[in-house]
Amino acid sequence: MGRFDDRVALVTGAASGIGRATALRMAADGATVVGFDRDADGLAAVATEVADLAGEPMTTVVGDVSVRADCFAAVEHAVATHGRLDVLANVAGITWAEHVADATEDGWNRMMGVNVSGTFWCVQAAIPHLVASHGNVVNVASNAGLMGQAYTVAYSTAKGAVVNMTRSLAMEFAKEPIRINAVAPGGVDSPMSRGFSMPDDLDYSLMQPYIGFRAMADPSELANVIAFVASDEASRMHGAIVTVDGGLTAG
Numbered sequence: 001m002g003r004f005d006d007r008v009a010l011v012t013g014a015a016s017g018i019g020r021a022t023a024l025r026m027a028a029d030g031a032t033v034v035g036f037d038r039d040a041d042g043l044a045a046v047a048t049e050v051a052d053l054a055g056e057p058m059t060t061v062v063g064d065v066s067v068r069a070d071c072f073a074a075v076e077h078a079v080a081t082h083g084r085l086d087v088l089a090n091v092a093g094i095t096w097a098e099h100v101a102d103a104t105e106d107g108w109n110r111m112m113g114v115n116v117s118g119t120f121w122c123v124q125a126a127i128p129h130l131v132a133s134h135g136n137v138v139n140v141a142s143n144a145g146l147m148g149q150a151y152t153v154a155y156s157t158a159k160g161a162v163v164n165m166t167r168s169l170a171m172e173f174a175k176e177p178i179r180i181n182a183v184a185p186g187g188v189d190s191p192m193s194r195g196f197s198m199p200d201d202l203d204y205s206l207m208q209p210y211i212g213f214r215a216m217a218d219p220s221e222l223a224n225v226i227a228f229v230a231s232d233e234a235s236r237m238h239g240a241i242v243t244v245d246g247g248l249t250a251g
Ligand SMILES: NC(=O)c1ccc[n+]([C@@H]2O[C@H](COP(=O)([O-])OP(=O)(O)OC[C@H]3O[C@@H](n4cnc5c(N)ncnc54)[C@H](O)[C@@H]3O)[C@@H](O)[C@H]2O)c1
Pocket: 012, 013, 014, 015, 016, 017, 018, 019, 036, 037, 038, 039, 042, 063, 064, 065, 066, 091, 092, 093, 094, 095, 114, 118, 140, 141, 142, 143, 184, 185, 186, 187, 188, 189, 190, 191, 192, 193
């Protein structure tokens, strides 16, 4: 028996990194997983991995989380195909670093559109189905949403919004049979962090508070916690922001 037997989980950002690891973790624990990502090739590769691991293929939806209609289509696909929705893991996200003076209107709107609006549209679409199944949401925030960070002001703003979105959703649905929580990773060894580059002319001493003292996490270490929060073992957790950052935000 797996802790997600007979349960359906929609994982955004499932083509890569933490989302891929979450899809694999939940599938290994019995979930029927629906992966939603803009990267069709990456999704197809993870679907094959899920099938090899769990015997049941991951169904896939290609789309952009910043587009409300795509989020509703992904949720409708999950419910129409599998008959229910028990877990929404909002993992898709983007980041980059820049000097404040270099931020553009398009870049700012994209950062908010994917990280903030994308999280909200998927939640909005999923909530009626999750209330019906007594299910739950796990949003992926960041240590950047819990502390000020030089050179990633837009990203930190967006992840701070995910933190307070999670708490506010938890309050609005406090009397409904649904749990809404967030996991806040620190540095994770993923395509996102490997592709992360900093601008020239930095004052590195400003970055010291958010570098931390430990090596980056493996994506599976985040997936383990996301799956725990999404499982019945975490039945008392609601409105929690769970740091998984090797102590980065402790000091
Ligand atoms: N990697 C880190 O160090 C780190 C630290 C803290 C928080 N996070 C957060 O964890 C989450 C996952 O990050 P990751 O490291 O696995 O990154 P990743 O780049 O490996 O994976 C992100 C996935 O999201 C998808 N995606 C991006 N924009 C999308 C869009 N508009 N619509 C649909 N899919 C989209 C990408 O195609 C990709 O598959 C993100 O929300 C990120 O902000 C990551």
